[in-house]
Amino acid sequence: MTDKAESVFNKSPPPRADDVLFGPNPEDWRLNACIEHWGEVDYAYKAGFRRAAFQLTERMCERPIDQDSIVYPIVYLYRHHVELMLKDIFRLASDLCEVQISGSQKDHLGRHDLAKLWSLIRPLLDPVCKIAGSSSLPVADLDGIDAYMSQLNDHDPRGESFRYARSRDATRTLGTDLVHINIRSFAIQMEKLADYLAGLENWLRILVDGRNEVLLG
Structure with missing residues (x-):
């Protein structure tokens, strides 16, 4: 028999029906995360995935232990951040260019x-730059993003390869050609991409807000 504070498997207490998973803890108020009151909830999601990836990477770089398992959430978190950014950027650019999002495009957003x-x-x-009265974005920048997206898609085309070890037919989600990922190098490149996308999104949001102010004024 075990003590009441221990489970039958180990010293950790077992789950209880009156345990509360969601809600505040007044005795531990510094860790009460605000969910409802975000002024821009989309930002919280995007920022959260990126920051979690960065903090995990920092921990790995300071103390490289368990990197063979921690690599999966790091890659997934960065990739998901990029996915959320791209979807918002497309919506903003379409809005600014007054282009209606088609049915097939909505499908891709899902x-x-x-x-x-x-x-x-x-x-x-390019149409966005014309609206803004600025020169086109550097082709080398855009080609760089092309290359990043291609590399990410090569190894994780559906956002599942770093979430699940196996697909429904029990085969490995990652191909055998991928043997190593340097966590530091991966994070450095993904931070570059994240910074660029953040700049692009902020610029688009400023343009959209400016247009809306003129229309309302």
């Missing part, structure tokens, strides 16, 4: 193909 999402955005960028 999927996880990063290369396809980026391919919806890139044709809108």
Whole structure:
């Protein structure tokens, strides 16, 4: 028999029906995360995935232990951040260009193909620059993003390869050609991508807000 505070498997207390998973703890108020009162809830999701990935990477770089397992959430978190950013960027660019989002495009917004999402955005960028009265974005920058999306899609086309070890037919979700990922190098490149997308999104949001102010004024 075990003590009441221990489960039958280990020293950790077992789950109880009166345990509360969601809600505040007044005795531990510093860790009470505010969910309802975000002024921009989309930002909280996007920022949260990126920050979690960065903090995990920092921990790995300081103390490289368990990197063979921690690599999966790091890659997934960064990838999901990029996916959320691309979807918002496409919506903003479409709004600014006054382009109605088609049914097929809405379908892609509900999927996880990063290369396809980026391919919806890139044709809108020159029209956006014309609206803003600025020169086109550097081709080398856009080609760089093309390359990043292609690499991410090569190994994780549906956003599942770093979430699940196996697909429904029990085969490995990652191909055998991928043997190593350097966590530091991966994070450095993904932070570059995240910074660029953040700048693009902020610029688009400023343009949309400016247009709306003129229309309302």
